[in-house]
Each structure stands twice: as structure tokens, then as C-alpha cells.
Amino acid sequence: MAGVPHLQELNDKYRSKGFEIVAVSKEDAGTIQSKLIDAKKVTYGVVKADIGSLYATRGIPHCWVLDADGKCLFHGHPSNVTAANVEEWVKTLAPTKVDKELAKELSGAVKAFDKGEYGKALTDTKAVAAEATDELVKADAAYLEGLIQKHIDMDKAKIEKAAGAGDKVAQAKALDEAAAKFKGSEIGDTWAGESKELKKSKEYKDCAKASEELEKLRPKIEDMAPKSARKALEKIADKYPDTPAGKEAAELAKRYN
Amino acid sequence: MRTLLSLALLCAIGATAAHAVEVGEQGPNFKFDKSWNFDAAITELDQLRGKVVMVESWATW
Incomplete structure (x- = not known):
């Protein structure tokens, strides 16, 4: 149970920036509820699951830090994960929440962005930008488009990585995932089309x-x-x-x- | 005593059968039997892709 305050601190500082703790125990739900949730008032993610056969726990506690693609960046004792480490790791992520107040004209786009509907967010943002006469609204639209662009770049990089490796199956999967994220936008349609074509190929x-x-x-x-x-x-x-x-x-x- | 021994043996087998996830390797997906402090729609690890995820194994003992 040592280290709960440490994890809680990391959660408070970085959850909104895309850092998720998944504290796993195979103990029964009642024990987890009373000894951790109720007694320690933790607000980070806790789950009941048996991962012993998947992650080969070498002593408890032990942690594995996975990047956006699920690749292991670090493993070891949780107390060795510092705020500075997490800061570096989350810097590599595309933001998943709009981190400042934007013009009300963009509220629909912001809502879509926060829900992960980037295609809708992109189309809405472009429409607002095209109609805006107010410089502030234009600037906010450009800011939001910049956040969305980070996701486009990340997905493009994933698709290109798979394509570069000659792995057409991974490439199609990356295209499908990107197309789903960007449904309702031009680029989303393009990716969906590319996936369809690719799947037809020999x-x-x-x-x-x-x-x-x-x-x-x-x-x-x-x-x-x-x-x-x-x-x-x-x-x-x-x-x-x-x-x-x-x-x-x-x-x-x-x-x- | 015999149960204890076989229990210890089972544990040993379990420990060697499991693959230790190393740096650079893919962290395997797993389903949550129950979760706290997550949106109800999140029921397995893979749904957290796109974020930096710290999987921590812990126990009350």
C-alpha cells in the first residue's frame, strides 16, 4: 500500500494531460473498495483483474508504463516513476482536451474534440473559421485546428510507419482507426477510401x-x-x-x- | 502441508509461464473485472490507447 500518495499526486497533476494510472489487484472487490477506495480516498483508476499471466509480476508493487501505442517505456517500482518522467512522457501525446476557454462560436467543435470526434471537430472548426470576421474567433479557430492537426500528424505517422514496414495489415488497421477518429471530415473520408482500396490489393x-x-x-x-x-x-x-x-x-x- | 507444497509449486509454475513485459515490447491487453474512477464505458486496457498508461500491480497485503 506504500506509494498511494505518490500515485495520487501523479494522477492529480497529469491525468488531464493524458496520463492514466491503472492500479490492478486481483483481490476481491470488497477488499479493494474498503482498503483503497474508501480508506485512502484515491481518485486514480483502479481495476480488479488478474494480470499475473500477462505481465509476470516480479514482486508487488511493480509498474509498467505504456506509450500511446501500448509499447512499454519503463517498468520497475512505482516510486521510481517521478513527476519529471511523466512530464516528459505526456509531452509526446497529442492533447485530448482543449486546455483553454475558446470563443463561444467554437463550442460545438470543442465539445466534439473533447469527445474524441476529431472529424466533426475539424469540419466545425473550418466552417467557423471561414465565416468568422472577428479576429479573436479566427485566432481561436486556428488554435483549435492546431490541436486537431497534432492528431492528424500522429495518425499519419502511424499509417506511414506501418506502410514503411511493408505491413499492409497494420497499415489497413491504422487507416481504419484514423478514419474512425476523423469520421465526418475530408481527411477521414480519404483514409477510409485508402483502407478500402488497400484491402482489395493482392x-x-x-x-x-x-x-x-x-x-x-x-x-x-x-x-x-x-x-x-x-x-x-x-x-x-x-x-x-x-x-x-x-x-x-x-x-x-x-x-x- | 501437502496443500501448501502444491500451492507453492503452482505458484512457481505460474511465475515461469508468465512472460515478463520488457521495455520496447507491447503491453498485452486485459479486461477489467471491475473498475473504479473510470468511465463505465472503459472495460479493457486497449481502450486507453492514445494515452500514457501506468499499469501498476498492487495488493493490500
């Missing part, structure tokens, strides 16, 4: 099939004779040479010589 189908075949084979490999394991892997590698799963199969095949 490259996408090959990536999806290669990954499917490799995942089907993976759990069986260890029980196979090395020679058959190699043959099965090489078959995937030969069939889908330009896909991430095909390349992985080629690498794995080398182990069974």
Missing part, C-alpha cells in the same frame, strides 16, 4: 494470408521434426516473400537446419 491479401498461416503454424513448430518445421516455414516464406510474416518465416526457418 499485397494486403498476401500479408493477411502469410500472417494467418504463420500464426497457425507457430504453436506446432516446437513439436515438429526440425526438417518438417523448416519445410513448412520455407513454404510460407516462398509463397509470400514480400510480407513481414513471410520474412519472419524465412528467419525462423534458418533455426531448423
